[in-house]
Amino acid sequence: MAPDERAARDGSPRLLREINDRAAIEAMLRRGALTRAELEAAIGLSKPATVALLARLEKAGMVRRGELRGGNRGPAAQMWSVNGALAHVAGVSLTPDDVDIVIADITGEIRVEQRSALPSGNDAPQVFIDAMARAAERVDLRPEQLAKIVIGSPGAVNPATGHLGFAPHLPGWEGFDLPGRLRAELGADVIVDNDVNLVALVEMTTGRARQVRDFVLIWLSDGLGCAVVIDRVLHRGVTGGAGEIDWMHVPDRARLDTGVDRTGARLGSLLSDRSINELAHAHGLKTRNGAAAVQAARTAGTAGQEFLADLARRIATGVAGVVSVLDPEVVLLTAELAQAGGQPLADLVAAELHRLVVPRTPVEPAQCTELAVRAGALQVALGLARERVFGLPATAVGIRSGSENQQEEAR
Template identity: 60%
Template sequence: MRAGSPRLLREINDRAAIEALLRNGPLTRSELEGLIGLSKPATAQLLTRLETEGTVLRTGLRGGGRGPRAQLWAVNGALAHVAAVDLTPDAVDVAIADISGALLTEHRAPMPRTGVVEAFRAAVAKAASQAGLTPDALRHVVVGSPGAVDPADGGLDYAPHMPGWEGFDVPGALREALGTGVTVENDVNLVALEEMVAGRAVGVRNFVLVWPADAVGAAVVVNGVLLRGATGGAGEIDAMRVPDPANAETGTGRRGGRYGDLLDNAAVVKLARAHGLSARSGEAAVRKALGAGTPGREFLVDLARRIATGVANVVAVLDPELVLLSGDIAQAGGTALVDLVSAELRTLVVPRTAVRLAMVTGKPVRSGALHSALSVVREEVFGLPAATTEPFGPR
């Protein structure tokens, strides 16, 4: 063997053990031995070495009954901390986690129309303090936001609905305010990442995720990698010009208008009203329609036509394996709405692309941001390969 190869082998085994502990949580020595394929003595030596370095910790015991209880080992979460942020026009939602992925605290604060960077810094600082940290103690912060960061100047483009965030280098300003690494990523891209990690797109190499709502957006994944485009604008379909294929008359331009204008909250409420359904929000209208007999069915068909008209343009160009519908309106409509969109799509394009409901609910933008931040930091601290979906732009 050439010089240095035993050290290289140790590093490879160490990374395999750390990855197994991160993926599975606390493990006994014998469980870890089975996962990484080392002998009992080699696994014991590995754990001793990692414990001496402070990389792993003893954490409780497993078992009982007649036999002895086995020592559990886990990654030392205190090695590094990250923040995941869901930034919207009205609020900033922050989560702090350690490098093991353990969630330490959450904090939500309103977002003003002016002084946005200071308001953002204050929200992250509050969350960090709740975890016993300062902002500059965070190893990395990933922010999910509507719009996309232009790689040329760091500006937040395609985001006219984000008052106060225009005209400056957003990642640079946030890095300076927090004193740590910051990546800003499109919110729908992060939802797609979360679907790849823990949702319907696990193992899917080519797919499109569409979020029909105010400022409708899409994420495009090709060969397992997020496609961002030359200016970060891939998937920004809100301004795409499409006709309104709905049967009900709502005063929209039949010859073509903004795709987003057909699917925002007001437009969906208006479409429901045209079918005799009254609701205060698009989500409520869709839920009401599910139990409203023929009028509800006709409203959902019209809504599906609107969604499918825009999706068809994307499918015709990309021919993906899968289209995922995500967001409140999609979740409210469930498989009933998804099936209608699928049926309409088949009348518009040649590819027979499967349409499914996204699996990840709750706070998918923040969850995707957390996985992205952990990917960055685990590469830096442990040398683990970063996901191919790692956020775009400078850290």
């Protein structure tokens, strides 16, 4: 018996139509514009049922007709696609220096990309709000017309208070309910999430962690971060601070002394641009920043290898505690230092890590690097908007709308 016949007998044709409609929308979101025959094959319906489905979705404004596709035989086929104008979302990467905004329609088609400088100080949030308004205006929208705005930021938002913590390098953004203020000012649903968490989401969907259930992502830049994923769900902690290893105090196990307190220093300080440069200079390498030092060291012979080994000791010392507790499948390294060091640096970190802890966890460079924070923010925004508009399950792991997330986690 066919599914529609069973549903009719069970008195649930409406439920079956909703299921088929969602399957059709999902197929078009995943594959782009489709002909009726392609959609029929993708969701397994008969020709009459698919024709009726498309007519129903077109009448509801969910899909629209596109161009005709010519073939070798027979008449040209009508193309169908999801109506992108149903909703628009914004994904944002916020750093101490600038704000990088992307606006896309609900199909994921990018409509606007805009990067603006951000001042430090108390007027930074208002400058951000003005930048969002300008970006929305470029597609004839107001900020309140955006279905979701997701912001990736250093630090972490406490779900109970909305306060941004662990982010002293973002002056002007602390001490108040950050998502609440932005929602009030922009008139839209705003979510602020940790930037490294968003990179981990991208890594799970398009990077090296696609088939991995438990992993740790280490952000190696002038600003250290970590994301923890357990059973493919981001672990955030009660205050949102899970993974804030920047603040861990660890001994400096580098072989050469650079004047750091050998008994304990903040890990983020040990892996800062300044500290890495000092370590490089101690090894006879003259460079301008941490990433340049790592890049130069790869071709600098013995001195370069000894510097990279010292740097790997610092990284591994910070990662060891996380690995020994979680025993993840893999540790992924990302951001500027990881890009510059590539697999050789990852191998050195792995070798040093295995001297410190029992788990023989592999260490690899992450795959997603360029614009990964913004991409993660957009991914979350699209997933939540599609959940609201189409009833599709949000693909963003462990993230709901800002108000729901805050209320639930504060309980």
